[in-house]
Amino acid sequence: MSDNAAAPSSRPLKTTGLHDGDAAPGCKKIDPILEIDGVSRTFGGLIAVDVDHLEIPRGAITALIGPNGAGKTTLFNLLTGFDKPDKGSWTFDGKSLAGVPAYRVARMGQVRTFQLTKALGLLSVMDNMKLGAKDQDGENLFRALLPFLWRKQEQANEKKALDILERFMLDTKKDDYAASLSGGQRKLLEMARALMSDPTLVMLDEPMAGVNPALTQSLLDHILNLKAQGMTVLFVEHDMHMVRHIADWVVVMAEGRVVAEGDPYTVMQDQAVIDAYLGKHHDEDLGADTEHVEVLKELLDDEL
Numbered sequence: 001m002s003d004n005a006a007a008p009s010s011r012p013l014k015t016t017g018l019h020d021g022d023a024a025p026g027c028k029k030i031d032p033i034l035e036i037d038g039v040s041r042t043f044g045g046l047i048a049v050d051v052d053h054l055e056i057p058r059g060a061i062t063a064l065i066g067p068n069g070a071g072k073t074t075l076f077n078l079l080t081g082f083d084k085p086d087k088g089s090w091t092f093d094g095k096s097l098a099g100v101p102a103y104r105v106a107r108m109g110q111v112r113t114f115q116l117t118k119a120l121g122l123l124s125v126m127d128n129m130k131l132g133a134k135d136q137d138g139e140n141l142f143r144a145l146l147p148f149l150w151r152k153q154e155q156a157n158e159k160k161a162l163d164i165l166e167r168f169m170l171d172t173k174k175d176d177y178a179a180s181l182s183g184g185q186r187k188l189l190e191m192a193r194a195l196m197s198d199p200t201l202v203m204l205d206e207p208m209a210g211v212n213p214a215l216t217q218s219l220l221d222h223i224l225n226l227k228a229q230g231m232t233v234l235f236v237e238h239d240m241h242m243v244r245h246i247a248d249w250v251v252v253m254a255e256g257r258v259v260a261e262g263d264p265y266t267v268m269q270d271q272a273v274i275d276a277y278l279g280k281h282h283d284e285d286l287g288a289d290t291e292h293v294e295v296l297k298e299l300l301d302d303e304l
Protein backbone atom coordinates (compact mmCIF):
# COMPACT_ATOMS: atom_id res chain seq x y z
CA MET A 1 0.00 0.00 0.00
CA SER A 2 1.50 3.37 -0.90
CA ASP A 3 0.39 6.98 -0.97
CA ASN A 4 0.60 8.69 -4.32
CA ALA A 5 3.14 11.42 -3.66
CA ALA A 6 2.56 12.92 -7.12
CA ALA A 7 -1.01 13.96 -6.30
CA PRO A 8 -1.61 17.74 -6.40
CA SER A 9 -1.35 19.25 -2.92
CA SER A 10 -4.88 20.72 -3.08
CA ARG A 11 -6.27 17.21 -3.29
CA PRO A 12 -6.04 14.61 -0.55
CA LEU A 13 -3.37 11.97 -1.00
CA LYS A 14 -5.05 8.85 -2.28
CA THR A 15 -4.01 5.43 -1.03
CA THR A 16 -3.27 3.20 -4.00
CA GLY A 17 -2.19 -0.39 -4.62
CA LEU A 18 -5.11 -1.74 -2.62
CA HIS A 19 -6.12 -4.66 -4.82
CA ASP A 20 -4.65 -7.66 -6.47
CA GLY A 21 -5.44 -8.33 -10.17
CA ASP A 22 -8.27 -6.64 -12.06
CA ALA A 23 -10.56 -4.22 -10.23
CA ALA A 24 -13.68 -6.35 -10.69
CA PRO A 25 -16.57 -7.06 -8.30
CA GLY A 26 -15.28 -9.27 -5.48
CA CYS A 27 -11.60 -8.70 -6.30
CA LYS A 28 -8.93 -9.62 -3.75
CA LYS A 29 -7.40 -6.91 -1.62
CA ILE A 30 -3.78 -6.85 -0.55
CA ASP A 31 -4.75 -6.39 3.11
CA PRO A 32 -8.52 -6.76 3.67
CA ILE A 33 -10.01 -5.74 7.01
CA LEU A 34 -13.50 -7.04 6.15
CA GLU A 35 -14.24 -10.15 4.10
CA ILE A 36 -17.81 -10.95 3.14
CA ASP A 37 -18.97 -14.26 1.67
CA GLY A 38 -22.38 -15.20 0.31
CA VAL A 39 -24.31 -12.72 2.45
CA SER A 40 -27.95 -12.36 1.50
CA ARG A 41 -30.98 -10.74 3.10
CA THR A 42 -34.52 -10.86 1.78
CA PHE A 43 -37.59 -8.99 2.92
CA GLY A 44 -40.61 -11.02 1.88
CA GLY A 45 -39.92 -11.77 -1.77
CA LEU A 46 -37.49 -8.87 -2.21
CA ILE A 47 -33.75 -9.56 -2.33
CA ALA A 48 -32.28 -6.53 -0.55
CA VAL A 49 -28.69 -7.83 -0.36
CA ASP A 50 -27.02 -10.64 -2.27
CA VAL A 51 -23.25 -10.17 -2.01
CA ASP A 52 -21.21 -13.05 -3.36
CA HIS A 53 -17.77 -11.88 -2.20
CA LEU A 54 -16.48 -8.53 -1.09
CA GLU A 55 -13.28 -7.39 0.59
CA ILE A 56 -12.77 -3.95 2.13
CA PRO A 57 -9.16 -2.72 2.15
CA ARG A 58 -7.50 -1.81 5.46
CA GLY A 59 -6.19 1.68 6.15
CA ALA A 60 -8.08 3.26 3.24
CA ILE A 61 -11.31 5.16 2.69
CA THR A 62 -13.89 3.07 0.82
CA ALA A 63 -17.17 4.51 -0.46
CA LEU A 64 -20.22 2.30 -0.88
CA ILE A 65 -22.43 3.87 -3.54
CA GLY A 66 -25.43 2.88 -5.62
CA PRO A 67 -28.90 4.08 -6.54
CA ASN A 68 -31.74 4.26 -4.03
CA GLY A 69 -32.78 0.84 -2.78
CA ALA A 70 -29.51 -0.80 -3.86
CA GLY A 71 -29.07 -2.43 -0.44
CA LYS A 72 -26.30 -0.23 1.01
CA THR A 73 -27.94 0.47 4.37
CA THR A 74 -29.11 -3.12 4.69
CA LEU A 75 -25.53 -4.32 4.12
CA PHE A 76 -24.30 -1.82 6.76
CA ASN A 77 -26.90 -3.12 9.20
CA LEU A 78 -25.88 -6.73 8.58
CA LEU A 79 -22.16 -6.06 8.96
CA THR A 80 -22.63 -4.22 12.24
CA GLY A 81 -24.99 -6.71 13.87
CA PHE A 82 -28.09 -4.49 13.63
CA ASP A 83 -29.76 -7.03 11.34
CA LYS A 84 -29.31 -10.73 10.56
CA PRO A 85 -28.76 -12.18 7.09
CA ASP A 86 -30.63 -15.18 5.71
CA LYS A 87 -27.24 -16.70 5.04
CA GLY A 88 -23.60 -15.87 4.64
CA SER A 89 -20.48 -15.21 6.66
CA TRP A 90 -18.09 -12.33 7.14
CA THR A 91 -14.96 -11.60 9.11
CA PHE A 92 -13.56 -8.42 10.62
CA ASP A 93 -9.83 -8.47 11.22
CA GLY A 94 -9.90 -12.22 10.66
CA LYS A 95 -12.61 -12.85 13.28
CA SER A 96 -16.04 -14.14 12.29
CA LEU A 97 -18.80 -11.65 13.02
CA ALA A 98 -21.81 -13.68 11.96
CA GLY A 99 -24.29 -13.72 14.84
CA VAL A 100 -22.27 -11.26 16.94
CA PRO A 101 -24.56 -8.61 18.47
CA ALA A 102 -24.08 -4.93 17.65
CA TYR A 103 -22.60 -3.89 21.00
CA ARG A 104 -19.92 -6.60 20.78
CA VAL A 105 -19.13 -5.73 17.16
CA ALA A 106 -18.47 -2.17 18.36
CA ARG A 107 -16.27 -3.39 21.22
CA MET A 108 -14.23 -5.40 18.74
CA GLY A 109 -13.36 -2.14 16.97
CA GLN A 110 -15.88 -1.96 14.14
CA VAL A 111 -18.02 1.06 14.88
CA ARG A 112 -20.77 2.70 12.87
CA THR A 113 -22.17 6.14 13.33
CA PHE A 114 -25.81 6.18 14.20
CA GLN A 115 -28.08 9.07 13.61
CA LEU A 116 -29.01 11.50 16.29
CA THR A 117 -32.50 10.25 17.00
CA LYS A 118 -35.15 12.23 18.86
CA ALA A 119 -34.28 10.46 22.12
CA LEU A 120 -30.56 11.17 21.78
CA GLY A 121 -31.36 14.79 20.92
CA LEU A 122 -32.76 15.17 24.43
CA LEU A 123 -29.40 14.20 25.93
CA SER A 124 -26.54 16.66 26.22
CA VAL A 125 -23.65 16.56 23.79
CA MET A 126 -21.46 15.15 26.60
CA ASP A 127 -23.94 12.40 27.44
CA ASN A 128 -24.07 11.44 23.78
CA MET A 129 -20.29 11.10 23.85
CA LYS A 130 -20.37 8.93 26.96
CA LEU A 131 -22.80 6.58 25.24
CA GLY A 132 -20.07 5.86 22.72
CA ALA A 133 -17.50 4.84 25.36
CA LYS A 134 -16.32 1.24 25.25
CA ASP A 135 -15.81 0.64 28.96
CA GLN A 136 -19.08 1.41 30.66
CA ASP A 137 -18.12 0.04 34.05
CA GLY A 138 -21.18 1.65 35.61
CA GLU A 139 -23.24 -0.94 33.74
CA ASN A 140 -21.51 -3.77 35.53
CA LEU A 141 -23.30 -4.67 38.77
CA PHE A 142 -20.11 -5.63 40.60
CA ARG A 143 -18.41 -2.38 39.63
CA ALA A 144 -21.55 -0.44 40.42
CA LEU A 145 -21.22 -1.67 43.98
CA LEU A 146 -17.76 -0.12 44.05
CA PRO A 147 -18.56 3.48 43.10
CA PHE A 148 -14.94 4.71 43.35
CA LEU A 149 -14.03 2.48 40.40
CA TRP A 150 -17.03 3.71 38.47
CA ARG A 151 -16.22 7.37 39.17
CA LYS A 152 -12.65 6.96 37.98
CA GLN A 153 -13.93 5.46 34.77
CA GLU A 154 -16.50 8.22 34.41
CA GLN A 155 -13.80 10.89 34.80
CA ALA A 156 -11.58 9.17 32.24
CA ASN A 157 -14.47 8.97 29.78
CA GLU A 158 -15.29 12.61 30.35
CA LYS A 159 -11.72 13.71 29.73
CA LYS A 160 -11.52 11.64 26.58
CA ALA A 161 -14.85 13.05 25.39
CA LEU A 162 -13.67 16.60 25.97
CA ASP A 163 -10.45 16.00 24.03
CA ILE A 164 -12.41 14.64 21.08
CA LEU A 165 -15.05 17.39 21.27
CA GLU A 166 -12.28 19.97 21.22
CA ARG A 167 -10.90 18.49 18.01
CA PHE A 168 -14.37 18.66 16.50
CA MET A 169 -14.87 22.20 17.82
CA LEU A 170 -17.89 21.10 19.82
CA ASP A 171 -16.39 21.50 23.30
CA THR A 172 -18.24 24.76 23.96
CA LYS A 173 -21.49 22.90 23.25
CA LYS A 174 -20.86 20.04 25.66
CA ASP A 175 -23.77 20.93 27.97
CA ASP A 176 -26.21 21.82 25.20
CA TYR A 177 -28.97 19.48 24.13
CA ALA A 178 -27.75 17.56 21.11
CA ALA A 179 -31.02 18.50 19.37
CA SER A 180 -29.93 22.16 19.41
CA LEU A 181 -26.97 21.46 17.09
CA SER A 182 -27.08 22.29 13.38
CA GLY A 183 -27.27 19.46 10.84
CA GLY A 184 -23.51 19.60 10.23
CA GLN A 185 -22.66 19.72 13.91
CA ARG A 186 -24.83 16.66 14.48
CA LYS A 187 -22.82 14.79 11.85
CA LEU A 188 -19.65 15.85 13.63
CA LEU A 189 -21.09 14.66 16.94
CA GLU A 190 -22.01 11.30 15.42
CA MET A 191 -18.43 10.88 14.24
CA ALA A 192 -16.97 12.15 17.52
CA ARG A 193 -19.13 9.69 19.46
CA ALA A 194 -17.88 6.80 17.30
CA LEU A 195 -14.29 7.72 18.21
CA MET A 196 -14.99 7.23 21.93
CA SER A 197 -14.44 3.50 21.51
CA ASP A 198 -11.05 3.74 19.74
CA PRO A 199 -12.29 2.00 16.59
CA THR A 200 -10.22 0.26 13.94
CA LEU A 201 -12.95 0.50 11.32
CA VAL A 202 -15.35 3.45 11.21
CA MET A 203 -18.53 3.05 9.17
CA LEU A 204 -20.32 6.28 8.27
CA ASP A 205 -23.86 6.34 6.93
CA GLU A 206 -24.33 9.33 4.61
CA PRO A 207 -21.97 11.68 6.47
CA MET A 208 -22.79 14.58 4.14
CA ALA A 209 -26.58 14.42 4.38
CA GLY A 210 -28.00 17.63 5.84
CA VAL A 211 -24.62 19.34 6.11
CA ASN A 212 -24.44 22.94 4.92
CA PRO A 213 -21.48 24.05 2.77
CA ALA A 214 -19.83 25.91 5.68
CA LEU A 215 -19.16 22.65 7.49
CA THR A 216 -18.49 20.45 4.48
CA GLN A 217 -14.74 20.97 4.40
CA SER A 218 -14.42 20.44 8.14
CA LEU A 219 -16.28 17.14 7.86
CA LEU A 220 -14.14 15.98 4.95
CA ASP A 221 -10.98 16.89 6.88
CA HIS A 222 -12.16 14.88 9.87
CA ILE A 223 -12.78 11.83 7.70
CA LEU A 224 -9.37 12.20 6.06
CA ASN A 225 -7.89 12.53 9.56
CA LEU A 226 -9.33 9.17 10.57
CA LYS A 227 -7.30 7.60 7.79
CA ALA A 228 -4.22 9.62 8.73
CA GLN A 229 -4.55 8.20 12.25
CA GLY A 230 -4.49 4.66 10.86
CA MET A 231 -8.21 3.89 10.88
CA THR A 232 -10.13 2.31 8.03
CA VAL A 233 -13.23 4.15 6.83
CA LEU A 234 -16.22 2.68 5.00
CA PHE A 235 -18.99 5.11 4.15
CA VAL A 236 -22.30 5.16 2.31
CA GLU A 237 -22.82 8.36 0.38
CA HIS A 238 -24.90 9.84 -2.42
CA ASP A 239 -22.73 12.93 -2.78
CA MET A 240 -20.52 11.99 -5.72
CA HIS A 241 -18.26 15.02 -5.32
CA MET A 242 -17.36 13.85 -1.87
CA VAL A 243 -16.84 10.28 -3.06
CA ARG A 244 -14.50 11.43 -5.81
CA HIS A 245 -12.65 13.77 -3.48
CA ILE A 246 -11.84 11.50 -0.55
CA ALA A 247 -12.47 7.86 -1.46
CA ASP A 248 -9.49 5.66 -2.29
CA TRP A 249 -11.75 2.83 -3.36
CA VAL A 250 -15.39 2.66 -4.46
CA VAL A 251 -17.79 -0.28 -4.27
CA VAL A 252 -20.97 0.06 -6.33
CA MET A 253 -24.13 -1.83 -5.43
CA ALA A 254 -27.30 -2.22 -7.47
CA GLU A 255 -30.27 -4.43 -6.70
CA GLY A 256 -28.45 -5.99 -3.76
CA ARG A 257 -25.32 -6.99 -5.66
CA VAL A 258 -21.87 -5.53 -6.09
CA VAL A 259 -21.76 -4.45 -9.74
CA ALA A 260 -18.42 -2.62 -9.84
CA GLU A 261 -15.35 -1.83 -7.76
CA GLY A 262 -12.33 0.35 -8.36
CA ASP A 263 -10.74 3.72 -7.82
CA PRO A 264 -13.28 6.57 -8.00
CA TYR A 265 -12.35 7.85 -11.44
CA THR A 266 -12.40 4.42 -13.12
CA VAL A 267 -15.60 3.38 -11.41
CA MET A 268 -17.45 6.50 -12.45
CA GLN A 269 -16.66 5.75 -16.10
CA ASP A 270 -17.84 2.15 -15.80
CA GLN A 271 -20.85 1.45 -18.01
CA ALA A 272 -22.27 -0.95 -15.41
CA VAL A 273 -22.33 1.94 -12.92
CA ILE A 274 -24.04 4.35 -15.31
CA ASP A 275 -26.53 1.60 -16.17
CA ALA A 276 -27.17 0.97 -12.48
CA TYR A 277 -28.02 4.63 -11.90
CA LEU A 278 -30.14 4.83 -15.04
CA GLY A 279 -32.03 1.68 -14.14
CA LYS A 280 -32.67 -1.19 -16.50
CA HIS A 281 -35.17 0.65 -18.66
CA HIS A 282 -33.13 3.48 -20.17
CA ASP A 283 -35.60 4.21 -22.96
CA GLU A 284 -38.66 4.12 -20.73
CA ASP A 285 -37.02 6.55 -18.31
CA LEU A 286 -38.51 4.71 -15.33
CA GLY A 287 -36.92 4.96 -11.92
CA ALA A 288 -33.79 6.49 -13.41
CA ASP A 289 -31.50 8.25 -10.96
CA THR A 290 -30.75 10.93 -13.58
CA GLU A 291 -29.48 13.41 -11.03
CA HIS A 292 -26.62 11.10 -10.10
CA VAL A 293 -25.85 10.32 -13.73
CA GLU A 294 -25.54 14.06 -14.39
CA VAL A 295 -23.11 14.38 -11.49
CA LEU A 296 -21.11 11.40 -12.75
CA LYS A 297 -20.78 13.10 -16.16
CA GLU A 298 -19.91 16.41 -14.54
CA LEU A 299 -17.16 14.81 -12.50
CA LEU A 300 -15.69 13.11 -15.52
CA ASP A 301 -15.69 16.44 -17.40
CA ASP A 302 -13.92 18.08 -14.43
CA GLU A 303 -11.14 15.56 -14.67
CA LEU A 304 -10.44 16.12 -18.36
Ligand SMILES: Nc1ncnc2c1ncn2[C@@H]1O[C@H](COP(=O)(O)OP(=O)(O)OP(=O)(O)O)[C@@H](O)[C@H]1O
Binding pocket: 043, 046, 047, 048, 066, 067, 068, 069, 070, 071, 072, 073, 074, 075
Ligand atom coordinates in the same frame (compact mmCIF):
# COMPACT_ATOMS: atom_id res chain seq x y z
N1 LIG B 1 -37.06 -3.48 7.06
C1 LIG B 1 -37.38 -3.61 5.78
N2 LIG B 1 -38.52 -4.21 5.40
C2 LIG B 1 -38.83 -4.36 4.10
N3 LIG B 1 -38.05 -3.96 3.08
C3 LIG B 1 -36.91 -3.35 3.39
C4 LIG B 1 -36.50 -3.14 4.75
N4 LIG B 1 -35.28 -2.53 4.74
C5 LIG B 1 -34.96 -2.33 3.45
N5 LIG B 1 -35.92 -2.84 2.65
C6 LIG B 1 -35.88 -2.85 1.17
O1 LIG B 1 -34.64 -3.39 0.78
C7 LIG B 1 -34.11 -2.71 -0.35
C8 LIG B 1 -32.75 -2.13 -0.03
O2 LIG B 1 -32.93 -1.06 0.88
P1 LIG B 1 -31.73 -0.23 1.48
O3 LIG B 1 -32.31 0.77 2.40
O4 LIG B 1 -30.70 -1.15 2.03
O5 LIG B 1 -31.15 0.49 0.18
P2 LIG B 1 -30.12 1.70 0.09
O6 LIG B 1 -29.16 1.36 -1.00
O7 LIG B 1 -29.54 1.99 1.43
O8 LIG B 1 -31.08 2.87 -0.38
P3 LIG B 1 -30.99 4.46 -0.09
O9 LIG B 1 -29.80 4.95 -0.83
O10 LIG B 1 -32.27 4.96 -0.66
O11 LIG B 1 -30.88 4.63 1.39
C9 LIG B 1 -35.15 -1.65 -0.72
O12 LIG B 1 -35.97 -2.14 -1.75
C10 LIG B 1 -35.93 -1.45 0.56
O13 LIG B 1 -37.25 -1.04 0.30
